[in-house]
Amino acid sequence: MSLSLRIFIIYMLFVALCSYFVLRTVMEEIRPGVRQSTEETLVDTANLLAEFLREPMLNNQINKDFYADIFRAYGQRTPNANIWGVNKFAVNHRIYVTDRNGIVLLDSNNIAVGQDYSRWNDVYLTLQGKYGARSSHEQEGDESSSIMYVAAPIKNGDDIIGVVSVAKPNRSVQPFIDRTQQRLGILGGSLILLGLLSGAVFSWWLSRELRKLREYAVSVSQGERAIIPESKIASGELRQLAQALESMRSELDGKAYIERYVQTLAHELKSPLAGIRAAAELLQTPLLQTPENQQQRQRFIVNIDTESLRLQHLIERLLNLALVEQQQSLHDPKSIDLNRLCDELLDNQIARIAQQSIQIHKDYTPSAVVVGEVFLLHQAFNNLLENALDFTPHGGIIFMQTIKQGEHLQVSIFNQGESIPEFAFARLTERFFSLPRPQTGKKSTGLGLSFVQEVMDLHAGKLSIMNTRLQDLSPNVPHAHSLATTGVSVILEFPGV
Incomplete structure (x- = not known):
């Protein structure tokens, strides 16, 4: 398994685990967050109604048809509102009012008038001067049928003379929860995909850089002409490794090159030097001044000149070849x-x-x-x-x-x-x-x-x-x-x- 693939697998597992725990935590926090926001709104609504109903409670007018008609008309309104992509066509609040004993005097749904609600936490706690709220299920075992109730005291000075409760079914806020979770899921999935794609690109890029260094090292080891790759890494271990390879190649090439050419040059210089030395020794031997000896002497001089020229050409060509063999790239093209x-x-x-x-x-x-x-x-x-x-x-x-x-x-x-x-x-x-x-x-x-x-x-x-x-x-x-x-x-x- 290649190094880049190992890096990508580790990165993928890390991104997957982090994304799973983050998304799971956020998803679990959406539902209680929306319900907490809804409960806060119900608190405000209940307290507003408590102030609105204080005078009717003092005057014993709360159970007249006027207020019942208002609550009934409120429950029948059709807002026809589009809230961030969720359509709302009905009012979901239920409002009921009890006296100081917990007996229901007014109910917007007209289903509990005259009943004793003093045992329910919203009414019971409010009559004791505490924050009254409860959550009940319309159907046992059905979590989606739960309803939040928030109550506020109707006061005359410091005396609690009644309780108004505002209820809202959780199913009315479920579309907002579902929509938020869906959008978060899409966004989270896109981020995960982008993270994996970025990891794949990084792994490929790193693998390419390492492959360049490996190919360069292999080329050098085989004695081929090689150019250090232009890495895009400005600093760090890979850049240092590239520079170390370049330095090592230069040192090794220099030593091997000198050794090889010294041996080659010594071998090639033997023949012309031997000819020059032989001619020189013969020239040093005393000869009679005869025409034949003069011609032989001239041949020796010509031989020395020819072999010297051969040495000069050999050295010049060898220097030029050494120059180009050591050159790794074109200079001033x-x-x-x-x-x-x-x-x-x-x-x-x-x-x-x-x-x-x-x-x-x-x-x-x-x-x-x-x-x-x-x-x-x-x-x-x-x-x-x-x-x-x-x-x-x-x-x-x-x-x-x-x-x-x-x-x-x-x-x-x-x-x-x-x-x-x-x-x-x-x-x-x-x-x-x-x-x-x-x-x-x-x-x-x-x-x-x-x-x-x-x-x-x-x-x-x-x-x-x-x-x-x-x-x-x-x-x-x-x-x-x-x-x-x-x-x-x-x-x-x-x-x-």
């Missing part, structure tokens, strides 16, 4: 016109092209622009052009082409010449691997294609090398239909701008 870059490189080699009588043909697509690092692309293209010149016979053809392939841009450099042996394809970009040049039979440093491969990786591009015919690339080039016009094509594919 800019828009580069590859058509112009190819023309500049051809102009730089114009003397050598003329010396070898090489025919240059070009087929450029308009607006061959990529985003990259100028120095690296210049070096990579120069390496490919030098290879093409090395392997092209006298009077041969070099064909340079830029072409759009969907969203990608391809650059092809074809040189007429011998095909690459099958065994060599797997090793072409291997460091220090090189094929002998046709004209001299000597090998190069073997670092050029390795450098090009590293540059293409940095530019998220692709390097392809194949044996091909010029006719397959462009039938419009002169002599392209000749079966002899075969050679090697190097293709660089760049992502779209």
Whole structure:
């Protein structure tokens, strides 16, 4: 089970339990809260009626038809009110009045006149000067049939001369309770859903951040080029972990890189140094001043110069390759016109092209622009052009082409010449691997294609090398239909701008 899934499950259980207890507590408090508010209103109503009925009680007029008609008319009113979405079409209050002995004198429902209500708590407690209230069921065992009764004393000075009670059935406030519980349930469910969704998003985000760090660590462990992910966490343990991984990678890469290149450089320097040392020792040997010895001496000097130049090229190429291999991303990327870059490189080699009588043909697509690092692309293209010149016979053809392939841009450099042996394809970009040049039979440093491969990786591009015919690339080039016009094509594919 993944870490993000574990975090989400724990978060989900926490939200579910908290929501359950909170909603349950709130739901249980709605009913008593509404009833308490209703009881408070009944208290006010009962006290208002007590003041209204004080004079009729003193004058023994309370049981006249006038007041009975008023209470009866009150009970028959139809308010037709819409209270927060709940329609009210009838008056639910029942009002009855008793004398100082608890005998009912007036009843808005006309069902208890003359009865003794002194045993009921609302009347009994009020006659004793206490707060009188009770709750009774119209039907035994039916909670929904309960009725609240609240009484207030009718006083003459400090003397209690009667009691007025106001009753309200709880079923009349039940729609408000149900409506509140329903809306609270919807709101609570929405909040729970939002909380779970937020937890899922957070878990996914955290998992993504950890996955980036894991992929980075795996790439580093496998010796691949890796870029530390741009985490959105500004601070905290994950950011510190990312910085620690970056620091560790830099330290390990530096140590391993130096060790690997010291070993490689020592191996590659043995051959030219041995040649230089041998020539130097022979030059130190006294020789007779004969024409033959003078020619031999000159050959030794030329050999020292050639091997020294080879050492210089090897070191320069090795330094450039080391630079690009250590580079994790492009520095100062800019828009580069590859058509112009190819023309500049051809102009730089114009003397050598003329010396070898090489025919240059070009087929450029308009607006061959990529985003990259100028120095690296210049070096990579120069390496490919030098290879093409090395392997092209006298009077041969070099064909340079830029072409759009969907969203990608391809650059092809074809040189007429011998095909690459099958065994060599797997090793072409291997460091220090090189094929002998046709004209001299000597090998190069073997670092050029390795450098090009590293540059293409940095530019998220692709390097392809194949044996091909010029006719397959462009039938419009002169002599392209000749079966002899075969050679090697190097293709660089760049992502779209």
